[in-house]
Amino acid sequence: RPHTGKLLQTRYINDSSLVKDAYDYVIVGGGTSGLTVADRLTEDDKVTVLVIENGPLPDSDSVTEVRGGFGGFSSPYFYRIQSSPQPELHNASYPVLVGNAVGGSSAVNAMMTVRGTSEDYDRWGQLFRGGGSGRASPWGWDGLLPYFRKALTFTEPDPAVRDAVNITYDASYWGNTSGVFAGWPSYQYPGLVPQIEAFRDIPGVEFPPDSGAGRAGVYWQPSFMDPSKVQRSYARTGHYDGINRTSYDLAYNSKVTKINIEDLKATGVDFQTTVKNATQLRTVKAVKEVVLAAGAVHTPQLLQLSGVGPKKQLDEAGIYTLVDLPGVGQNFQDHPMLGVAIVLRNFTVHPDPMDLIRNRNFSDWAKEMWAKNRTGPYSLGIGNVAAWLGMPVISPERHETIASKLEAQDHAAYLPPDTDPTVIAGYKAQMNALATSMRSPNTAFYSLSLYGSNVPAGSTVFLHPLSRGSVRLNASAPQSSEPIVDYRTLSNPLDLEILAEFVRFTRTYHFNTSLAAYAPEELMPGPDVTSDSDLAAYIRRSLSPSEYHPSGTAAMLPRELGGVVDEALKVYGVRGLRVVDASVMPTLPGANTCQTVYAIAEKAADLIKGDA
C-alpha cells in the first residue's frame, strides 16, 4: 500500500485506501465546525469518526503568523470562487473567500474573536416560537452562553499593556477547557485611548464589561491566538493536532461528491482523494450519522448534489429530487463593508501603526522584540477594539422611520420572482424581527474597528443587512464547478438608507466628539457627498458585499419558514443527517462569525451525543 508510516502515526490520511469501510460518524469538512464536533465526539473512545477535508494540510507560516491578521487575498488556502455580477453594484463581481485547508476558514481568517449580543441569539429562538420569547429557546443567549464558554480558553492580557491602554474584560464570560485560545497581543498603540474615549461624547454609547457580555457598545476583544506560542489558534491546533486517538481519522485532499441517502436515511458519502495527481474514488459508511460541516457555500451545494433542495433548481441541473426542500441555498447572508476615510491632521500620538514603516527606531525595536521573545507590535493581529452599535445610537432621528418602512414592505418583492412561499414567509418573519431589533440599542447594526493611527478607523461593517442572496448549483456543470454565489447585495433598498446613516454617524464620531480637536478631514466619500442620492451613489461604487462571513444557507428555521434544519440541526426529511456549520444561522450575529460557529459546533456535539 502506498503510504508512509509517518502518516499513520499522525493519523492524517492522504490515501483513501487507509480509510476504514465504516465509522460511527462521517463528518464532511475539516474546518472550524467539523474538527470541533469530531474532537468532542471522539472524547468517548468507543466512538469512531472520519473527517473528510477537501483542502491540503498546510505547513506554512502564512497560516500560523498573527502579524496583521488577515493575510490578504492571495493565500493558496482559499477556494477560487467569484460571485455572480451584482446588479446594484454596477454589475461588479467579488471574490468569495472561504478556507480550503485542514482548519477551514479558521486557518485563514483575521482572528478577531467576538460574539453577538444576547438579542442576536434570542432572535434565533423567537423564529421558532412565532415571535414569542426566544430566551427560553435552546439557541437563545442563555442556551448558548455555556457553549461560548466551552468553545474557547481565555487568557488575560499582559498587565502592563492592559494598564497602559485600559483594556477591560471580565473572565466570567469565558471558559478554560478548549484547545482553541482567545489570547492578547503584548502591544497596543497609545492612540487607541483617545479614540475610544471620543465615543463617550455620543449619547447612548455603552461600554460593556467584556466583549463576551452579549451587549452592544465599545469594547476590547481578544484574538484567536495561542498566547504562549504567539501563533494563530484554530480548529486544527485546538481540535486535532496533538490529540492522540486512534478512533479519529482525518482524510485530507479529499472531496466529498455526494451524500448517499437510502430510504431517506443518510448512509455515508462518496469521496475522491487526489494523490500525486491521481484520483481515488471511495465510499464510506456512516453507521450513525453523516454530519455536514462544509461551510455556508459548500454545504448547500452538497445537499443539492445529493437530491435535497429546491426541486425546480435540481431539475434544471439534472439531479433527481429526494426531498424537495426549498430553503437549501436560500437565505444567504454576509456582512457588507463600506469604507469611510477620515484623517486627523493634528493627531500626533506616537508610536502609531504607520511608524512601523516610517520610523526606523520604532521598527528596529519592533523587530528586536519579536526576535527576542515574540513580543511587541508584531504580535498584533488586526486589532482588539471596536464599536458595535445599535440603530437608535447610530441614527436617533431616522431609525424609527426605517423600521416602520421595513414592516410595511411587501417582502416578496425583494426576493427573486420564483422564490418558494415558505422561504418568503421566513424572510418576512426575519424582517419583522429585525425591525424590532432596529429599535433596540442592544442589537448592533454598525461596527467600526479602531487602529490608533491618524486615520483612526477601518471600514464600517453592516451587521444586519436586510438583503438575502443564494447559493445554487451551476446547472451546466453541477458536479465539476463551484456553485453560483449571488450576494444580491442591496436587493432590499432599505439597506442603502441604513448605510447612508452609517456614513453620517462615522462623520459624527470624527467631527462632533473630542476627536474634533485633532483637525479631522474627510477623504472618502468627501465632505460634499451629503444628500441621500449622492450617498447612495457612493455606496454603490464602494460597498464590498462580504466580510467573508457567509452564513444562512441551510437555516435553522421551521420548515414552513423555509428552514433546512430543525433545532436539533437535523435536515428536514432525511434521517441521520445534520448540519453543524455557519449555514445553520437563520440570521447573522452582529459580530464576526467564527466564535459563534465554534459555539454552534460545541452545542451540536452535545445534541449528537444526546441522541446516540
Ligand SMILES: Cc1cc2nc3c(=O)[nH]c(=O)nc-3n(C[C@H](O)[C@H](O)[C@H](O)COP(=O)(O)OP(=O)(O)OC[C@H]3O[C@@H](n4cnc5c(N)ncnc54)[C@H](O)[C@@H]3O)c2cc1C
Ligand atoms: C478571509 C477571512 C477572514 C475572516 N475573519 C474572521 C475574523 O477575524 N473573525 C471571525 O470571527 N470570523 C472571521 N471569518 C469567518 C469565520 O472564519 C467563518 O465564519 C468560520 O470559520 C466558518 O466555519 P465553518 O465551519 O462554517 O466553515 P469552514 O471553517 O470554512 O470549514 C468548511 C470546510 O469544509 C471543507 N469542504 C467544503 N466542501 C467540501 C467537500 N465537498 N468535501 C470535503 N470538504 C469540504 C472546506 O475545505 C473547509 O475546510 C473570516 C473568514 C475568512 C474567509
